[in-house]
Amino acid sequence: MRDFHIPGRSAVHATHAMAATSMPIATMTAIDILRRGGNAMDAAIAACAMLAVVEPQSTGIGGDCFCLYAPGGRGEVVAMNGSGRAPAGGTPERLRADGLTAMVNTSAHSVTVPGAISAWVKLNATHGKLSLAEILEPAARVAEEGHPVHARVAHDWASSVRKLSLQEATARHFLKDGKPYGVGEIFRQPALGRTLRAIGQHGAKAFYEGEIAADMVAALQAAGGSHTEADFAAGADVAEFVTPIQTRWRGLDVFQCPPNGSGLLVLSMLGVLGGFETPEAGPLSTQRLHRHVETARLAYRDRDAFLADPSQVDVPVARLTSAEYADALRKLIRDDVAMKEMPEAGTADWARHKDTVYLCVVDADGNVCSFINSLFEGFGSGILAEKSGVMLQNRGFGFRLQEGHPNCIAPNKRPMHTIIPGMVVKDGRAIMPYGVMGGHFQPMGQTMFLSNHFEFGMDVQAALDFPRLFPYGGKVQVERGIPSSVVDQLSRMGHECTLIDKPHGGGQAIFIDHERGVLVGGSDPRKDGCALGY
Known part of the structure; x- marks a missing residue:
């Protein structure tokens, strides 16, 4: 029992379902999806899409995703690797020819082809109940209408002004007269809203091929990248189910x-x-x-x-x-x-240090989802594909430019990744999705x-x-x-x-107390989020 004389918050208790994310509106989105008949996977994807809108420094559809999922709460845990690969032109020779002696966090060469959308689509098709369009609609609407900037988001935004100033398109959309958005200011992303709706209607193909992919490739090539539309087309299938350790x-x-x-x-x-x-x-x-x-x-x-x-x-x-x-x-x-x-x-x-979002959801059928999505550093590479509203990650900054090192950049290679969802199982039943x-x-x-x-x-x-x-x-x-x-x-x-x-x-976590039939959730005060259940 905590000391109620000291400021803080109590754990949240519920009996039916629960979600915990790093922003209140994302947690509410997950709860709304559950109440409309969606399951834990649907709610997790919907919440993550919302976080891509309202916590743009931490995550986005231009990033990567990892997931652990326990269908029915059983101990048979499913793992998804939704991390992207370097473009075919991503060789040490190309980077050195462009004057790099090490990976640079704001260089287009540190942008791997995003894997998050590939993962979302496969997770939804395999484990979801609702359509992708229904799941992504809340985030698309908020992107178009706008959302007030929360305190931790504003704090991180202020520390990223230099990066956001490097690219003209990024500065136009993410700064106001060269200054960051502050607490309570409304931030709108109509182009991102349109892109989310396109993905909802047409799936991964809408993101990895056609106008949206061409826009991302154009932004990367203008910034000196070797990316091609063929690289992005190959990325549509990059996410894969893997065996957890x-x-x-x-x-x-x-x-x-x-x-x-x-x-x-x-x-x-x-x-x-x-x-x-x-x-x-x-x-x-x-x-x-x-x-x-x-x-x-x-x-x-x-x-x-x-x-x-x-x-x-x-x-x-x-x-x-x-x-x-x-x-x-x-x-x-x-x-x-x-x-x-x-x-x-x-x-x-x-x-x-980097920025990421982690969330977890448990639904009434016992499905347990541990979900993480990231741009890596704050606002990723800082390279914005303006027409599609996609901020591109800098996951390739995790590579080395050291010949012979296992993590040296190479064509179609995934970099060392930091984002890790966790899951605890006891006696064959999932008892806690968690992440930090x-x-x-x-x-x-x-x-x-x-x-x-x-x-x-x-x-x-x-x-x-x-x-x-x-x-x-x-x-x-x-x-x-x-x-x-x-x-x-x-x-x-x-x-x-x-x-x-x-x-x-x-971090976020949900403890499943099977003996008492109670869910116990927590959300880290170092972020703006909360846990909610019913």
Whole structure:
């Protein structure tokens, strides 16, 4: 039970169905779809489309998508990889000829062909009940009519002015006299509304072929990209159902999407952390936070060395998530001092923080959906296809321009991906769809959340509220909620701690209490959203 003297929010309880997203109107959209006869998948896609309109810095139809789905709440979890591929002309030679020595976040060469729409269409056709047109109509209407900018959206918008100023079309539509949209100002995207309706009526073909695709290709080529309409036509079928990966942790089965996503880091970290005794001093103890930081340093070291597109290189998932490997990593962690150096596993490359949306839905039939969609960094590449209203992602910024590296850019290759939906199953039944946004913070955020809830007994809202820290760029970035005494102790152990202005990520979760027949939802206060149920 939380302390009601302290500002905060309680977990949401319901018995029939529930949705949790990072914007109130998106959560309401999901609930409306459920009440109109849609299922969890329909509601998730509808909510995500709405977020593409009202949280444009974080997500969009020009981005990518991953999904975990448990039909009927069974433990047979379905995984969808909706990440796009580099264009056929995306070679290291082409990038170097254009003067690049590394991937650039605002370069057209960092734009992969978007995979989200391919994923939405396949998920709807396979698991949905309502038509795509009905699902996308609420977002299309809001895009045309406009929506007031919320506080966190405005905060992120203000930090992206430079990027939004680089392209004339982007500046015309996303800035007002060179300034960002502020809290409460109405933002309209009529071109995006038309594109959403076209997709609803004609499916993936409307996006990947014809006028909309030609508009995206023209914008990319004008910005120096090698993209062709043939690249986009091939992207219509890029999304694919894949076999999820999983691990056993504290009597629970935790599921993730396989590479090229970063879900294997969650499984690796849980393997290491699960071998420690729960710290008696509690979740905010120096011992707990130190162990988590050290575990993350090791896991992210392995990510930077091995994680890539498994269709083009070998990714040693089984080894990196094995109990034997977890035991070996755990032995490297001391409770009294931070590691000064780690055993070699590859070149470290600490990328900048990114923006993403995560949402989850549980319906009355027990279907459970864990859904994530992203442009990668704030407003993606900053390249807007003006006629279609599509802001294009910069997922290719996750590539390397290092010959011989598993994640080096190559034609038709998927980059290392950060977005990872999560699902927890117990005794053959799904008990929690969950996710934590925040680019490469996500494995750290997910493992902290799971530990907060299942190990330390917090409810889902308290587990999301809990203060966070993250090893980044050789330092440990701490939120202001970490006590100064703990920060001081971490510093004395050898961690270089620094306070951050922007909090780590944001998340949603729904716990399914099968014994009592109750759904318990939470939504991260670091975003503008909420959980609702009925």
